[in-house]
Amino acid sequence: MAAPAPSQPRILLVEDSADHAFLYRRYLARAPIELRHVTTGAAALAHIEDRVPAVVLLDLRLPDMSGMDILARIVAADLPTRVVVITAHGGVEAAVEAMKAGAYDFLTKPFSADRLTTTLRNALESLRLAGLVRDYERDLGRDRFHGLIGASPSMRAVYRLIERAASSAAPVFITGESGTGKELCARALHAHGPRGTKPFVALDCGAITADLMESEVFGHLKGAFTGAVQDRAGAARRADGGTLMLDEVCEMAPALQTKLLRFAQSTSFRPVGGDRERTVDVRLVCATNKSPWDEVEAGRFREDLYYRLHVVPIHMPPLRDRGEDVMLIARDYLRACARAEGKAFGSFDPAVEATFMTYAWPGNVRQLHNTIREIVVLHDGEVVRPYMLPTTLRRVPPVLEPPPAARPCERRTEPIRPLRAVEREAIEEAIALCDGSIARAADLLGVNASTIYRKRAAWSGGP
Numbered sequence: 085m086a087a088p089a090p091s092q093p094r095i096l097l098v099e100d101s102a103d104h105a106f107l108y109r110r111y112l113a114r115a116p117i118e119l120r121h122v123t124t125g126a127a128a129l130a131h132i133e134d135r136v137p138a139v140v141l142l143d144l145r146l147p148d149m150s151g152m153d154i155l156a157r158i159v160a161a162d163l164p165t166r167v168v169v170i171t172a173h174g175g176v177e178a179a180v181e182a183m184k185a186g187a188y189d190f191l192t193k194p195f196s197a198d199r200l201t202t203t204l205r206n207a208l209e210s211l212r213l214a215g216l217v218r219d220y221e222r223d224l225g226r227d228r229f230h231g232l233i234g235a236s237p238s239m240r241a242v243y244r245l246i247e248r249a250a251s252s253a254a255p256v257f258i259t260g261e262s263g264t265g266k267e268l269c270a271r272a273l274h275a276h277g278p279r280g281t282k283p284f285v286a287l288d289c290g291a292i293t294a295d296l297m298e299s300e301v302f303g304h305l306k307g308a309f310t311g312a313v314q315d316r317a318g319a320a321r322r323a324d325g326g327t328l329m330l331d332e333v334c335e336m337a338p339a340l341q342t343k344l345l346r347f348a349q350s351t352s353f354r355p356v357g358g359d360r361e362r363t364v365d366v367r368l369v370c371a372t373n374k375s376p377w378d379e380v381e382a383g384r385f386r387e388d389l390y391y392r393l394h395v396v397p398i399h400m401p402p403l404r405d406r407g408e409d410v411m412l413i414a415r416d417y418l419r420a421c422a423r424a425e426g427k428a429f430g431s432f433d434p435a436v437e438a439t440f441m442t443y444a445w446p447g448n449v450r451q452l453h454n455t456i457r458e459i460v461v462l463h464d465g466e467v468v469r470p471y472m473l474p475t476t477l478r479r480v481p482p483v484l485e486p487p488p489a490a491r492p493c494e495r496r497t498e499p500i501r502p503l504r505a506v507e508r509e510a511i512e513e514a515i516a517l518c519d520g521s522i523a524r525a526a527d528l529l530g531v532n533a534s535t536i537y538r539k540r541a542a543w544s545g546g547p
Contacts, residue, residue, distance in 0.1 A: 093138035093208055097121045098128040098154065099170065100147050104193070108141070111197035115204065125149035129157065136163050139207045142187075143170045144178055152182060159186035164215070166207040230272035232265060233416055234409040238401040242269065249396045250277035255348065257393055258371040260400030263450030266371040267331060269400055274327040279367060282326030287319045290332035297340050299356050301330075302347075308357025320353055324364040333370040333393070334379045338386070345389045368393065403445040403452065410440050410452065417453055418468065421460045429460055432468045439470070439477055508543060511536055 095112070099105040100123045112119055120137070122128050125146045131137070132154075140158065144151035155167050166188040171179045179190035188207050191200065227235035229243040249256055250273055258266045267286055274284045292300050299308075303318030319328055330336070336344065347353045352363045370393050372379075379385035403410060414432065422429040432440070445451055455474055463472045470478070514525040515536075526533040 092116055092118045094118045094120065094135065095139050095141065095204065096128065096131055096137040097141045098123075098125070098146065098151065099141070099143045100124065100145075101143075104143075108200065111200045112204070115201060117204075123147075125151070125154050128154055132158065132163070132165075136165055138165060138211055139188075139204060140165055140167045141170060141191075141204075142167055144182065145172070152185065155182060155185055155187055164211065166211050168203055168207055227412055230275045231268050232272055233413050234406055235412060236401075236406040236409045238406060239409060242398060242400065245396075245398050246273050246276055249273065249398075252277075252396070253367050254395045255368040255370065255393045256396045256398060257376065258369065258398045258400060259376065260371075260373065261402050261448055262373045263448030264400035264402060265449050266373075266400055267329065269398060270327065270329045270369045270371065273369060273398075274367075277367075279326045283323050284327045284329070285319045285323035286329040286331060288331045290335040294337040294340070297337060298343065301340070302343070302353045302355050304356035305358050308355075312357065315355075318353075318355065320347065320364055320366060321362065323366045326366065327369055328366045329369045329371065331371045332373065334372045334374050334376060334385050338384075341386045341389050345386060345392060348389070348392045403448040410445070411437055413449060413452060414440055414456060417456050418460070421457050425460050427460050427464060428466045429468060430466055433470060435470045436468050436473065439473065443477055508539070511539065 095117045097105060097108060097119060099108065099121065102123075105121050105123075109119065109121065120131060122131060123146075125148050128140070128142075128146075132140070140154075142151045142154060146154075151169060155169070158165060158167055167182075167186070169179055169182040169187045169190045170193065171182075171190060172193050176190075176192060179187075179192065182190060188210060189203050191203060226240065226243065227233065229246070232239065232242070234240075246269065256270070256273060258269050260266050270286070271284060274280060287300060289297065299312075299316070299318065301318050301320055303316050303321055304312050306312055306314050330344075333344075343353070348368060350363075351366065352361045354361055376385060376390055376394060380387050380390050403413075411432070418429055418432070421427075440452075447454070455477065458474055459468055459472050465472075511525070511529065514529055515522060518524040518528070522536050523533050526536050529536075
């Protein structure tokens, strides 16, 4: 068999008969699996302890122990695996006992290749679905993760990505608008993985001049340039053993991109003014509020560097797309801010909550935090009231143009239309101009969306 792909599920065949094992291996020769074979119960337990297989094809009669003993060990440990027991013809009672003890299915010898492959496929699908259920149950009610706050589906997807990528050393590329929490995401990735007790160093590539950037990343030696009065360790060295985050990496100058590519490939670098290479063990996490591929196509970001860094992509969703997360974050930060400022604030007026939920938050979570801090610092009370909101969030009613002087009715050449018909025309025209969005049309017309729904329901019987 060809070498298995890393994503192929491992199947453990526990069968002491060489002839039967040869036949089953032939049956499964074309299956996209990694098949291992052992002949004893002790060897099976050793394999399971080393790496839990997705499915165990288990003969109940083994030379050193009963297959039921192995099944009992797997069930007791609650391992994420499926056990398919194999029994001789006439051993159905034993198979049924195995099913009661926790086996997924059984095969009675002799069986065909189709029977084996179908049973194996079903066992793998059962395992996959069970994993989805576990993920769902784990996510249900989870509204925060290592400093990140949010229970929306998009944020729970971010949590799952972090969990899957945390144990790896592969570079991670985080994208998202300014203020969405890209550094918090990087810190969560660091904290959840094996490097969590090691340094986390973040560097904002957009806030450092091109002349100083190389020194900030790789450090410098005394006398390397004017003002270098002593040796200085750069971010790469300070993050040794841990995580180095390069925020706004697309702002990095082209010359330094070349050196970063070499560093990403070898984890070796030379400090400014140095004459020897230094090697560190760091995990690279990059972030940008731009589209990195657009920057590549525009010639501002090296394509080979993009492929080197863009291994595990994570996108932080904008706050306007996160639904109830807005108030979840707002309430949490209000309590924290009130404690810090010695204020009594603990909740929001319903009108304020409605404003928060409909506002677009162009500055995302950062803007929400700043808004709440401004309210807490400048006001007192237990409930945040509408008048406390910054001017950018206050709903200012539109200034209506005064109506033109009406001409006498007898001078009109066109007939006067019923008000009901004019109102219906104006509403339908507004909905059309808003691409069918009743909520947007209602906002422009200065009415509640429920008013439009009610009127349209009344019109459904005719004009």
